[in-house]
Amino acid sequence: MPEIRPVTKDNWEELIRLKVREDQTHFVASNLYSVAESQFGDDDEGHWDFLPHGIYEANTPVGFLMYGFNFEHPTQQAFIIRLMVDEKYQGRGYGRFSMEKLLEIFRADDRIRAVGISYEPENESARRLYASLGFLETGRMIEGELEAVLQMR
Numbered sequence: 001m002p003e004i005r006p007v008t009k010d011n012w013e014e015l016i017r018l019k020v021r022e023d024q025t026h027f028v029a030s031n032l033y034s035v036a037e038s039q040f041g042d043d044d045e046g047h048w049d050f051l052p053h054g055i056y057e058a059n060t061p062v063g064f065l066m067y068g069f070n071f072e073h074p075t076q077q078a079f080i081i082r083l084m085v086d087e088k089y090q091g092r093g094y095g096r097f098s099m100e101k102l103l104e105i106f107r108a109d110d111r112i113r114a115v116g117i118s119y120e121p122e123n124e125s126a127r128r129l130y131a132s133l134g135f136l137e138t139g140r141m142i143e144g145e146l147e148a149v150l151q152m153r
């Protein structure tokens with residue numbers, strides 16, 4: 001059974017070694033960039049705390065994700081900021097598993113009424129994955145990406 005684990009001083013180096021395919025690099029920032037970014041959060045529409053995690057199969061790192069919380073936000077109190085599965089491990093269910101795991105965490109928190117995500121318009125497999133979990137496109141663009149939202153309560 002895969003699991004997600006927070007990034008710590010003990011695992012960040014193995015997680016920044018994970019890579020997507022060459023033709024996917026414009027879909028997602030590097031994990032090194034995300035780990036750096038996570039230290040500062042974001043102040044767009046109020047303050048967001050960023051929580052970076054590794055995706056693991058037993059003790060093997062297979063992917064990386066980062067989500068953020070802003071419980072004061074009027075429309076979406078959680079945002080899935082990054083998701084990547086290393087090129088060697090794609091197509092084995094780790095992306096779907098991780099999304100389901102995050103939604104389970106968010107569903108358990110009453111403060112989260114809706115979850116946001118964004119992706120490049122050409123990223124068909126990401127779009128299909130998120131749509132299958134109930135994310136609906138809002139018609140808004142965020143930095144060149146389509147925004148989609150999943151209403152939880």
Ligand SMILES: CC(C)(COP(=O)(O)OP(=O)(O)OC[C@H]1O[C@@H](n2cnc3c(N)ncnc32)[C@H](O)[C@@H]1OP(=O)(O)O)[C@@H](O)C(=O)NCCC(=O)NCCS
Pocket residue numbers: 020021024027028083084085086089090091092093094095096097118119120123125126128129132
């Ligand atoms: C998008 C991504 C995270 C999906 O992770 P994954 O572990 O490969 O995906 P899964 O094996 O869980 O499959 C999820 C769905 O994606 C689709 N999919 C996965 N691999 C695919 C492939 N090689 N070709 C076509 N579709 C594929 C399938 O439709 C699958 O749906 P299903 O569960 O109904 O079968 C991964 O491909 C990735 O890291 N891509 C590059 C970075 C990126 O685009 N990140 C998202 C930014 S918004």
